Amino acid sequence: xxxxxxxxxxxxxxxxxxxxxxxxxxxxxxxxxxxxxxxxxxxxxxxxxxxxxxxxxxxxxxxxxxxxxxxxxxxxxxxxxxxxxxxxxxxxxxxxxxxxxxxxxxxxxxxxxxxxxxxxxxxxxxxxxxxxxxxxxxxxxxxxxxxxxxxxxxxxxxxxxxxxxxxxxxxxxxxxxxxxxxxxxxxxxxxxxxxxxxxxxxxxxxxxxxxxxxxxxxxxxxxxxxxxxxxxxxxxxxxxxxxxxxxxxxxxxxxxxxxxxxxxxxxxxxxxxxxxxxxxxxxxxxxxxxxxxxxxxxxxxxxxxxxxxxxxxxxxxxxxxxxxxxxxxxxxxxxxxxxxxxxxxxxxxxxxxxxxxxxxxxxxxxxxxxxxxxxxxxxxxxxxxxxxxxxxxxxxxxxxxxxxxxxxxxxxxxxxxxxxxxxxxxxxxxxxxxxxxxxxxxxxxxxxxxxxxxxxxxxxxxxxxxxxxxxxxxxxxxxxxxxxxxxxxxxxxxxxxxxxxxxxxxxxxxxxxxxxxxxxxxxxxxxxxxxxxxxxxxxxxxxxxxxxxxxxxxxxxxxxxxxxxxxxxxxxxxxxxxxxxxxxxxxxxxxxxxxxxxxxxxxxxxxxxxxxxxxxxxxxxxxxxxxxxx
Amino acid sequence: xxxxxxxxxxxxxxxxxxxxxxxxxxxxxxxxxxxxxxxxxxxxxxxxxxxxxxxxxxxxxxxxxxxxxxxxxxxxxxxxxxxxxxxxxxxxxxxxxxxxxxxxxxxxxxxxxxxxxxxxxxxxxxxxxxxxxxxxxxxxxxxxxxxxxxxxxxxxxxxxxxxxxxxxxxxxxxxxxxxxxxxxxxxxxxxxxxxxxxxxxxxxxxxxxxxxx
Numbered sequence: 001x002x003x004x005x006x007x008x009x010x011x012x013x014x015x016x017x018x019x020x021x022x023x024x025x026x027x028x029x030x031x032x033x034x035x036x037x038x039x040x041x042x043x044x045x046x047x048x049x050x051x052x053x054x055x056x057x058x059x060x061x062x063x064x065x066x067x068x069x070x071x072x073x074x075x076x077x078x079x080x081x082x083x084x085x086x087x088x089x090x091x092x093x094x095x096x097x098x099x100x101x102x103x104x105x106x107x108x109x110x111x112x113x114x115x116x117x118x119x120x121x122x123x124x125x126x127x128x129x130x131x132x133x134x135x136x137x138x139x140x141x142x143x144x145x146x147x148x149x150x151x152x153x154x155x156x157x158x159x160x161x162x163x164x165x166x167x168x169x170x171x172x173x174x175x176x177x178x179x180x181x182x183x184x185x186x187x188x189x190x191x192x193x194x195x196x197x198x199x200x201x202x203x204x205x206x207x208x209x210x211x212x213x214x215x216x217x218x219x220x221x222x223x224x225x226x227x228x229x230x231x232x233x234x235x236x237x238x239x240x241x242x243x244x245x246x247x248x249x250x251x252x253x254x255x256x257x258x259x260x261x262x263x264x265x266x267x268x269x270x271x272x273x274x275x276x277x278x279x280x281x282x283x284x285x286x287x288x289x290x291x292x293x294x295x296x297x298x299x300x301x302x303x304x305x306x307x308x309x310x311x312x313x314x315x316x317x318x319x320x321x322x323x324x325x326x327x328x329x330x331x332x333x334x335x336x337x338x339x340x341x342x343x344x345x346x347x348x349x350x351x352x353x354x355x356x357x358x359x360x361x362x363x364x365x366x367x368x369x370x371x372x373x374x375x376x377x378x379x380x381x382x383x384x385x386x387x388x389x390x391x392x393x394x395x396x397x398x399x400x401x402x403x404x405x406x407x408x409x410x411x412x413x414x415x416x417x418x419x420x421x422x423x424x425x426x427x428x429x430x431x432x433x434x435x436x437x438x439x440x441x442x443x444x445x446x447x448x449x450x451x452x453x454x455x456x457x458x459x460x461x462x463x464x465x466x467x468x469x470x471x472x473x474x475x476x477x478x479x480x481x482x483x484x485x486x487x488x489x490x491x492x493x494x495x496x497x498x499x500x501x502x503x504x505x506x507x508x509x510x511x512x513x514x515x516x517x518x519x520x521x522x523x524x525x526x527x528x529x530x531x532x533x534x535x536x537x538x539x540x541x542x543x544x545x546x547x548x549x550x551x552x553x554x555x556x557x558x559x560x561x562x563x564x565x566x567x568x569x570x571x572x573x574x575x576x577x578x579x580x581x582x583x584x585x586x587x588x589x590x591x592x593x594x595x596x597x598x599x600x601x602x603x604x605x606x607x608x609x610x611x612x613x614x615x616x617x618x619x620x621x622x623x624x625x626x627x628x629x630x
Numbered sequence: 631x632x633x634x635x636x637x638x639x640x641x642x643x644x645x646x647x648x649x650x651x652x653x654x655x656x657x658x659x660x661x662x663x664x665x666x667x668x669x670x671x672x673x674x675x676x677x678x679x680x681x682x683x684x685x686x687x688x689x690x691x692x693x694x695x696x697x698x699x700x701x702x703x704x705x706x707x708x709x710x711x712x713x714x715x716x717x718x719x720x721x722x723x724x725x726x727x728x729x730x731x732x733x734x735x736x737x738x739x740x741x742x743x744x745x746x747x748x749x750x751x752x753x754x755x756x757x758x759x760x761x762x763x764x765x766x767x768x769x770x771x772x773x774x775x776x777x778x779x780x781x782x783x784x785x786x787x788x789x790x791x792x793x794x795x796x797x798x799x800x801x802x803x804x805x806x807x808x809x810x811x812x813x814x815x816x817x818x819x820x821x822x823x824x825x826x827x828x829x830x831x832x833x834x835x836x837x838x839x840x841x842x843x
Contacts, residue, residue, distance in 0.1 A: 212723070278719065285763075289680040289682075
């Protein structure tokens, strides 16, 4: 008798401990209402944010005008995004919301009521997708599939810049595989009268062909949207320079030497280039002579002598190839991205950290948001870039593409890469030129470096400073940091142009021969010094380093340049190459690392062979400086 | 006896060192070959990108067709009934790659003969493997003449070499596009002009693979 009573008590206690009020059984888990409901206020819209219980599979949002809303009396919204946009509202009217969590057919109780009032925003836009564009303003938005939120503030700080300029009167050429000139969110910004060009049909319309089913062929259209999608038209999102003029050139549909020369020489103010040699190979790829000559002509003669501003994708080759995960790239293995006449751009994600694919490099100038992937189970960071998409089912977003917007096929939230970062910087350059059209291409570069934001503070080992009188932060992952449109445009407006450029030596690089065997698989390596005197450069803008070695597996070599100020450029690190590494034979590296330093003094190139078997000699090297005085 | 042992030891040591050397060489070769995939080519050509000597390998089982028209497939299969489109890392609408037998250039020659308005070229790679960077020759070359030459000197040089100018490029002084047929004629003409020592640079108008980022 006593035992049965004890058991009965134990069972009833157990049941009481498991159960709760509300008629739930002992085995039902209580689903909590979302604890934090907030909204971002916009012009005739509100963006509703709600963090759901981890066990929830969905949320419901109920709303009404005025207070006192509940799921019983509110209008239920169709929830398909986070944040969920509530558009078509009346400014000045209070809208109130409650949110419930849903899991397995069970709905939680109401959250606390949250009310907000949309208002007209003078420097903002009424574009419904702008709230998703964290790269413009990071409010800790989430990506697809309710992935963790980004880090508020990790963006390009463009909104304040729009109070000064929106790119009016500045032309941005998008050199890519096409540009849908009739897209609803681009058409108002397209250059008139045949300034664009199609390298296949030889017409002035570079739109993707209607039967072109390669989903990658919306790439140029998406880049154009990042740079200069129209703002305040109630459509899509906004470009970085929403009132700039767009030109499109589908060079990548017919990539010949002559077409490259033509595209690089087109009359424009800014040229955005999200392309290059294949990534994830580990190979060094020199820049073709025709391209180099065209860029030199552009920077010296374009824009009435002030020079075209070329932005260049730094490269996505950090992940390696499926067949060779150590065949990773450095941006300095790309003879176009490491050229002095371009702005090489790296990519960061919504936490302000190096995107998984983004290549490092001593040649990198600045970084900008490129995002990760919009569906990526491996990292949990599922947040890419929202921009325009080629209209229709053949674009990146067909309207039913996994992870992408389901209510439109004209926009995508899945654009990424240094391809996305590059037009972002092109847009900032356009804002700067709109604020001050007297800037030369060199002034634009220096202002971007000077005003870039030091991100990823946790990477203490990666950040260093330059060694000149004006000190810049530098990180081989990020260049001088994340582009800061607000600071850059403000600086541009009151900028005094830098003195004329000095190139030293004016023709062939300063050279030194070594002929020293590089010890195989040895962390000490060998070095050679060049003593520079009488350069006339007290403020370096860029350094070119040419290098020749008889070592026939260049991937074994770790190469660093040390300046007279003691700063170190990492030019190459040990890696594998997808189809066999070729020797460095007059290879040109580039370094932004020594911006502002004095050129005169002793420079040291150190070469180490960090992998066994292949061997060779440090044959020769050379230096060429771009800078000014004072 | 001692000398015999020493000699034998030397022979053995030499054999061992040789074996090690062979092993090392094989390992280096293996290192170079790691990651290579696809067919391996043997015939290569030199060209000059400015003053930088470059090498390309001929793919005898591929043909490039530029500005393909609506009868492109019919034309290709007239040269090789088994001709099939060759996958490219990133398609370009201005060119079509065909997998077809072009040993000794017979397919390209035949196609060009039957369709003089068409543009066909052998296919090349920057390495000896079909997985290496791909390029082809749609015709024409770019020549950098002495920048100090006046117009009369330029015209005289062009006439002496029996060349035809397609256009003058504005990106620098005395840079011209010279007409050639598609294919190897562009490569050989550029090389001949460059190696004459009379110009600063002469290189073909290459078509190449390229990637978006």
